[in-house]
Amino acid sequence: MSIIIEARDIRYRYPGSREAIRGISFHIRPGEKIALVGPNGAGKSTLLQMFNGMIRPDAGTMLFDNEPIRYDTRSLRQLRRRVGYVLQNSDRQIIAPTVYQDVAFGPANLGFDEPAIRRAVALALQYVGLEGFERRPPHQLSGGEKKRVAIAGVLAMDPDVLVFDEPTSGLDPAGSEDLMELLDELHHDGKTVIISTHDVELAYPWADRAILLLDGRILKEDVPDVAFGNTEYVRRAHLSVPTLLELSQELGRRGFVQPDHKPRSVLDMVYILEHIHHEACVHPTPGTISVCNVDEVETSSIAAWVNDHPGLAIGAMGTRAKQCATLEDLTLEFTYGVIDKCILRALSGQDSLILTSSSMAGRVVTRVEAYCWESRTTITVLPWSMMNQAPKEGLTNEEVKEG
Numbered sequence: 481m482s483i484i485i486e487a488r489d490i491r492y493r494y495p496g497s498r499e500a501i502r503g504i505s506f507h508i509r510p511g512e513k514i515a516l517v518g519p520n521g522a523g524k525s526t527l528l529q530m531f532n533g534m535i536r537p538d539a540g541t542m543l544f545d546n547e548p549i550r551y552d553t554r555s556l557r558q559l560r561r562r563v564g565y566v567l568q569n570s571d572r573q574i575i576a577p578t579v580y581q582d583v584a585f586g587p588a589n590l591g592f593d594e595p596a597i598r599r600a601v602a603l604a605l606q607y608v609g610l611e612g613f614e615r616r617p618p619h620q621l622s623g624g625e626k627k628r629v630a631i632a633g634v635l636a637m638d639p640d641v642l643v644f645d646e647p648t649s650g651l652d653p654a655g656s657e658d659l660m661e662l663l664d665e666l667h668h669d670g671k672t673v674i675i676s677t678h679d680v681e682l683a684y685p686w687a688d689r690a691i692l693l694l695d696g697r698i699l700k701e702d703v704p705d706v707a708f709g710n711t712e713y714v715r716r717a718h719l720s721v722p723t724l725l726e727l728s729q730e731l732g733r734r735g736f737v738q739p740d741h742k743p744r745s746v747l748d749m750v751y752i753l754e755h756i757h758h759e760a761c762v763h764p765t766p767g768t769i770s771v772c773n774v775d776e777v778e779t780s781s782i783a784a785w786v787n788d789h790p791g792l793a794i795g796a797m798g799t800r801a802k803q804c805a806t807l808e809d810l811t812l813e814f815t816y817g818v819i820d821k822c823i824l825r826a827l828s829g830q831d832s833l834i835l836t837s838s839s840m841a842g843r844v845v846t847r848v849e850a851y852c853w854e855s856r857t858t859i860t861v862l863p864w865s866m867m868n869q870a871p872k873e874g875l876t877n878e879e880v881k882e883g
């Protein structure tokens with residue numbers, strides 16, 4: 481089993497303070513989405529800062545890529561190239577007078593030459609949707625934009641692991657959803673993503689694994705429905721059971737659902753409810769989900785197509801797709817959890833359109849197929865090349881993929 485980050489019985493005490501980390505061991509595999517969850521003062525930030533060597537444990541060993549972390553300047557520089565850290569407070573991370581200079585700081589520090597710096601900055605700003613912001617002074621940006629500048633600064637070094645301390649703090653609900661979508665995009669592009677949070681509603685559907693921290697110790701480490709499903713642990717960690725999980729526990733106690741069936745999303749919950757009624761709550765003619773890859777289609781033709789199809793729910797996955805929607809003044813109904821929300825629409829007979837970029841286009845068909853296979857329903861996914869044709873009776877998504 482390959483491991484990217486490992487802690488072996490680590491301890492840490494801030495000078496003149498009580499022990500903040502008290503004997504913690506765990507490992508994180510490449511490509512995992514990990515949520516460190518715990519109340520104020522549990523030790524989340526302290527632990528996160530050990531992942532890129534900002535804090536050195538007093539005892540025990542931190543390992544990166546199976547090697548103990550070394551704390552000389554050269555080794556730390558190499559480590560920080562591979563483990564990017566996004567601070568909770570962007571104002572503390574952004575130091576340069578312009579967005580360009582700030583994002584260029586990391587690659588310049590790593591000794592990139594000027595053309596490589598320009599390339600790295602352009603790619604990072606494009607990733608977070610801030611092209612055109614190069615000359616802007618960061619202090620004039622909104623909280624969400626500052627957060628994206630801070631993320632771009634880390635992405636410009638192309639790290640393998642991204643560590644986010646309270647990524648959504650200070651963001652409004654829509655900004656938080658956008659940010660979580662960006663984290664999913666990064667994960668989809670192969671990054672290991674670790675966040676700290678005390679927001680269980682955010683961590684529960686997102687994480688592959690949750691690590692509950694309390695008083696500098698691990699209270700529980702497991703898949704989210706187990707970690708958050710134990711009321712005793714949740715109460716001790718000053719957290720609350722996520723609403724969907726609480727609802728399914730309640731339905732389980734009343735004998736409506738199998739206790740082991742834990743919904744991670746509204747779509748999962750709908751599926752469970754279908755079982756309560758012993759029949760699928762599916763519209764006799766499920767809607768279709770059209771998918772348009774904005775990297776391959778003229779944005780103006782997307783707008784024209786949308787105009788010809790009034791009443792369509794539109795969702796966008798990824799930064800470029802959202803930018804395309806803004807450019808063409810398309811009203812987005814879904815910006816997070818887009819595929820599940822469009823499946824829900826399809827189940828009630830409504831059509832939807834998902835704007836996506838190249839790297840994410842395949843996810844739609846994969847997710848819809850998985851849902852259809854499990855629930856024995858048929859929802860057709862139409863790629864752009866087939867969107868102007870009437871859907872054929874009984875067309876499978878395999879046939880759709882093959883065009």
Ligand SMILES: Nc1ncnc2c1ncn2[C@@H]1O[C@H](COP(=O)(O)OP(=O)(O)OP(=O)(O)O)[C@@H](O)[C@H]1O
Pocket residue numbers: 494495497499500518519520521522523524525526527678
């Ligand atoms: N710079 C510091 N000097 C002394 N003690 C500190 C320092 N930073 C944190 N601590 C202490 O270490 C413990 C863990 O703090 P830490 O910030 O890691 O917790 P946290 O889980 O991230 O909390 P929060 O959710 O409030 O950010 C707390 O008792 C805190 O008071």
